[in-house]
Amino acid sequence: MADPAGYSGYSDAFSEQSLPYSDEAEQAVLGAILVDPEMLSVALEHIRPEYFHLEQHKQLFHVMLSIFQSGGQDQQLDPVVVVHEAVREGVFENESEGRNYLRDLMEGVPSAENIVSYCKIVAERYCARQLATVARGLLREIAVGAESAQTLLDSAEQQIYDIRQGRDVHGLVPMRDVVVSTFDYLRKITGPEREQYIGAKTGYPELDAVTGGMNNSDLVILAARPGMGKTSFALNLASNVTRRTGRTVAIYSLEMGLEQLASRMISTEALVNAHKLRTGRMEPAEWNRIASSADVLSRMNIMLSEATGITVSAMKAQLRRVKNLGMVVIDYLQLMDAPLKSDNRVLVISDITRNLKLMAKELNVPVLLLSQLNRGVESRTDKRPMMSDLRESGSIEQDADIIMFLYNDFYYQKEKTDAAVEVECIVAKNRHGSTGTIKMIWDPQFTRFSPKEQGEAPPA
Secondary structure (H helix, E strand, C coil): CCCCCCHHHHHHHCCHHHCCCCHHHHHHHHHHHHHCCCHHHHHHCCCCHHHCCCHHHHHHHHHHHHHHHHHCCHHHCCHHHHHHHHHHCCCCCCHHHHHHHHHHHHHHCCCHHHHHHHHHHHHHHHHHHHHHHHHHHHHHHHHHCCCCHHHHHHHHHHHHHHHHCCCCCCCCCCHHHHHHHHHHHHHHHCCCCHHHCCCECCCCHHHHHHHCCECCCCEEEEEECCCCCHHHHHHHHHHHHHHHHCCEEEEEECCCCHHHHHHHHHHHHHCCCHHHHHHCCCCHHHHHHHHHHHHHHHCCCEEEECCCCCCHHHHHHHHCCCCCEEEEEEECHHHCCCCCCCCCHHHHHHHHHHHHHHHHHHHCCCEEEEEEECHHHHHCCCCCCCHHHECCCCCHHHHCCEEEEEECHHHHCCCCCCCCEEEEEEEEEECCCCCEEEEEEEECCCCEEEEHHHCCCCCC
16 A cells, blocks of 8 residues: 555654664673673663674674673683684674774773763663654554554553563564573662562462462452451551552452442451441441541552453553552452453353453562352352352453452351451462462451461450
């Protein structure tokens, strides 16, 4: 198809020959590392191999990384070793050419101490090239006219978000590049800020021992029959995560209003009977605790939404704007909407869970998704849930990294009680390790789950 009026001009502006880069900055980075090998560690904090535009520079940086990773000692990055490996990798045709080029790099660098500034220039030009690539593809799609404007907008937003997150929008990534980023990740999880990169602690030690906590990019399913306390457990988890990490937890309640959610959290925090909060019959001492707990909750990094029938794409657009996002809670799956219109509810639910898993991966945060169970569980003698009991299961089992069930045997007793009872949290699937059953204490008065070793909830 011929380009529409004006399109070819824009296409030429984004041609491969005109993409922005800085030959001087790329040479300065490589020269600074040759002058002072310790600068390689500094450079890796700001750039990756693909940030170099010139193929020769990219390959030379790979050679330096390979020498560093194989030996682990910066002093091995001397020009003689680099030239030898570069010739062997085909970067230069012979050692004479390699020595001359490396000598020019070392003599041309103004100051090795300014490597951070050189890296920032290289990174900035790389980002500009990525944006140009997205723009070129977007213009091409507009010219073809096969996609709707909304689809193009979603695609452009996603690709620009990937660039902002430091992801390569081109597609396949060489293993050697992944190894570099893995080294960086291992350095972070063993450093002083490791809590920001490993699974957030749930506040339930036995559960953390099985699942490793709420792991980044995980889709975690929490399912139970109505009345088992899954909403309360999710709120307890949300409070514990934001307390321990200081990061923001976003809670989407598609069934309850914001005031109902806040009331439950106040009941748990203040140890005031939830029924009293609903009826307004509180004692003066309880009002004092409520006021104190409300102040504590207001300082927590928790954001609430009661958007009924929200889609995953709309949710993702909101969450991208949340600073320091640490976890997402969705209550519950069967009330979500999906662009896929079908009478087959299994297909619709499968589309939602697949996109939620992709969202967790893109945002790099755990997504806790609540789900209902089929009524068939009520007809069995042993009413403990199984994965086959997930309502409209479809691909839920496949997409989820962790699947947990809540089971309260006292729920099926003829005589109901408001006293604290022992319940089970059944980890039926765990992509990261073992499964098992964790015993906890459920106190319906305060809508609170406590680790079993702590016993019943203390009196108000």
